[in-house]
Amino acid sequence: MEGHEGEASGERPDGPFEIVGKLGEGATGVVYEAHRRGEADGPRFALKVIHRELLTDPQVRGRFAREAAILRRLDGQHLCPIVEFGEMPDPAGSGRASRTSSPLLYLALPKLEGESLDRLLARGPLPIDRALRLAVQVCAALDEAHRHGVIHRDLKPHNVIVAPDDHVTVVDFGMAKIITGAGTGTTALTQHNMVFGTPEYMAPEQARGDDLDRRCDVYAAGVILYEMLTGAVPFAGATPLNVLTAALTQTPKAPRERAPERAITPALETVVLAAMAKEARDRYESAAALSAALVHASANPNDAIGVRPLSLTPLEGPADGHSITMVGAPLASSAPPPLPTSSKEGHTLWVVLWIIAALVGVGGGVYLSLATR
Numbered sequence: 001m002e003g004h005e006g007e008a009s010g011e012r013p014d015g016p017f018e019i020v021g022k023l024g025e026g027a028t029g030v031v032y033e034a035h036r037r038g039e040a041d042g043p044r045f046a047l048k049v050i051h052r053e054l055l056t057d058p059q060v061r062g063r064f065a066r067e068a069a070i071l072r073r074l075d076g077q078h079l080c081p082i083v084e085f086g087e088m089p090d091p092a093g094s095g096r097a098s099r100t101s102s103p104l105l106y107l108a109l110p111k112l113e114g115e116s117l118d119r120l121l122a123r124g125p126l127p128i129d130r131a132l133r134l135a136v137q138v139c140a141a142l143d144e145a146h147r148h149g150v151i152h153r154d155l156k157p158h159n160v161i162v163a164p165d166d167h168v169t170v171v172d173f174g175m176a177k178i179i180t181g182a183g184t185g186t187t188a189l190t191q192h193n194m195v196f197g198t199p200e201y202m203a204p205e206q207a208r209g210d211d212l213d214r215r216c217d218v219y220a221a222g223v224i225l226y227e228m229l230t231g232a233v234p235f236a237g238a239t240p241l242n243v244l245t246a247a248l249t250q251t252p253k254a255p256r257e258r259a260p261e262r263a264i265t266p267a268l269e270t271v272v273l274a275a276m277a278k279e280a281r282d283r284y285e286s287a288a289a290l291s292a293a294l295v296h297a298s299a300n301p302n303d304a305i306g307v308r309p310l311s312l313t314p315l316e317g318p319a320d321g322h323s324i325t326m327v328g329a330p331l332a333s334s335a336p337p338p339l340p341t342s343s344k345e346g347h348t349l350w351v352v353l354w355i356i357a358a359l360v361g362v363g364g365g366v367y368l369s370l371a372t373r
Contacts, residue, residue, distance in 0.1 A: 017034040017037065017045065019047075020034055020035060020044065021033050028063075029048055029050045029054070030048075030049050032046070032047040032049065033045070034046075034108075043110070044110075045109065045110060045111055047106050048106065048107040049104050049105070050064055052102070052104065063175070064174070066174070067107065067174040069178075070173045070178060071109075074144065074148050075144075075148070076145075077140075078140050078170060079141055079144055079170060080109050080171050081110065082107065082109060084107075087103035087104065087105055088106055112161045114161050114163035114164055114169075115162060116159075117157035117160035117161075118158045121228065121231070125227075125231035125259065128263060128264065132298055133166060134162065135291075136291050136294055137168035138224065138287075139294070140168075140291065141168065142155070142170070142218075146214045149178055150173065150176050150177070150178055151177055151214050152175070152217050153175045153177055153206070153212065153216065154172065154174070154201075155220035156200070157224055157227065159171050159172040177212070199244050200223065200236065201219075202219075202247065203220065203280065204247055204279075208248070213280065216280070217287060218275055218284050218286070219275065219280075221287065221290060222272055222276040225294075226255060229264055229268070230259040230264075232258060234252035254273065255268075255272050256269050265297065266301070267296070267297035267300055267302060267303050267304050267306070268297045268301070270307050270308060271297050274293070277309075283309060285309065289309065
C-alpha cells in the first residue's frame, strides 16, 4: 500500500483491510476508510485505530476494548454494529522490524453515509418537523441500547449521524456503560464520583459523579432537541467548569424565549424542559417515554399538560412506595449534603467547589470530552 498524503508514518493499519483514505482524526486515534483485501468493490468500513503513542495507556486501551464489548451487545436499526476488533501489524516497518514492532489496535465498523448532527447544526437550527423526526430516532437508538443493558453517557450531536434520507444512527459508545437489569437501568460498574461525558450535554447527576441510570441519556437527548430547535445549547461557558456550574445552578431559558422567531409550540417546549429537568425523577422515565411525548406534542401542539412526565402528573389512590418514573430504580446517591446557607451565592459557591473536586478526580477520576465542536 502506498501512503496517503498527510498521514503519520507508522499509524496506518494493515492486515485484513486495505486503506482507501483517512476520514478523520481525534485525540486518541485515526479513523480510516477501508475495504477488505481483494474486495475493492465490496463494502466499505470505518477503521478506528489508536495512536501508536497511546498503545501503552491502559485507560485508552480499556475504553477501546470496552466499546468493542458494548457494541457486540447492541443490535438495532439506529445503532452501528461492530464488524471486527483486534490487532494489526504495522505496515510502516519491513522485514524483521515489521514482525517485532507493536501491532496497532483497531475497531472495524460499517462506514455510514451522511454527516454528523453537529455539522448540520453549524448551519443553524433545524426545521421543527425535521428536528422532531430526528429526535424520535435518537430516542429509538437509546431505547435499543437501554434494552440491551447499555447507557451511552456521552450522547451529543457529534455522535449522531444523519443519512441523506434523514435516517439516524447513534455512534461512539466508548464512554458507555453496561448496566445491570435493563428494566431498571441502574449502573453497577462505574466507580463512585467518576465524571464522564461532554459538559454541555451532561445531566446534573453526571456532573456530580453520581450513580447514573438511563435518564442521564434522556437529559442529553433533551439538550440535543433544545439545540435543534433554538440553535444553541441551554448552558454554555468559556470553560467546562463554567458550563457544569450553570447546568447545576441555573434554570435554562425556555425554548420559546430563546428563539421567539421559531414556531415552537407550548407542548413541545414542555417536553424539552421536562427532558432536561434538574432531578432525574422529574424527567421522562425512558427514551421511549420521551419519544411518546414528542409524538403527542406533534399531534397536540397546545397540550402542555398531557405531555408531562408521569412523575409530574398527580395520581389518584394510595402510593405504592415505588418511584413513579422508574420502578425499583435507585436515585442518585451522592447528592450534596444540606447547605449551611440558603443564599444563592452560598449555593453557587458550594456547587463550584463540588465540581472542582470532581474535575481533579476526588473519589475516583475524570474523563471529560472537552473538544465538543
